[in-house]
Amino acid sequence: MATIVEKSSRRNRxxxxxxxxxxxxxxxxxxxxxxxxxxxxxxRDFEKWLATQxxxxxxxxxxxxxxxxxxxxxxxxxxxxxxxxxxxxxxx
Numbered sequence: 559m560a561t562i563v564e565k566s567s568r569r570n571r572x573x574x575x576x577x578x579x580x581x582x583x584x585x586x587x588x589x590x591x592x593x594x595x596x597x598x599x600x601x602r603d604f605e606k607w608l609a610t611q612x613x614x615x616x617x618x619x620x621x622x623x624x625x626x627x628x629x630x631x632x633x634x635x636x637x638x639x640x641x642x643x644x645x646x647x648x649x650x
Contacts, residue, residue: 572608
């Protein structure tokens with residue numbers, strides 16, 4: 559009788575593109591591994607590299623958010639200054 563086994567959940571996937579030369583090398587290695595009945599698993603190294611890239615991107619995005627927030631504050635302060643100057647000019 560067949561045994562029913564619950565399928566383990568797959569991990570999340572990310573798709574990316576590489577240049578032709580790198581892809582051809584990757585594909586050649588995959589084919590060699592297949593002929594040897596082996597599997598090339600890049601996940602640990604890739605996850606470590608991606609984690610570093612994600613942290614760097616997060617840091618850069620935080621800097622950009624702060625810069626834009628400050629620019630918005632500066633703009634609103636400048637607008638308020640213009641309004642108070644116009645009000646003072648109107649009093650003169």
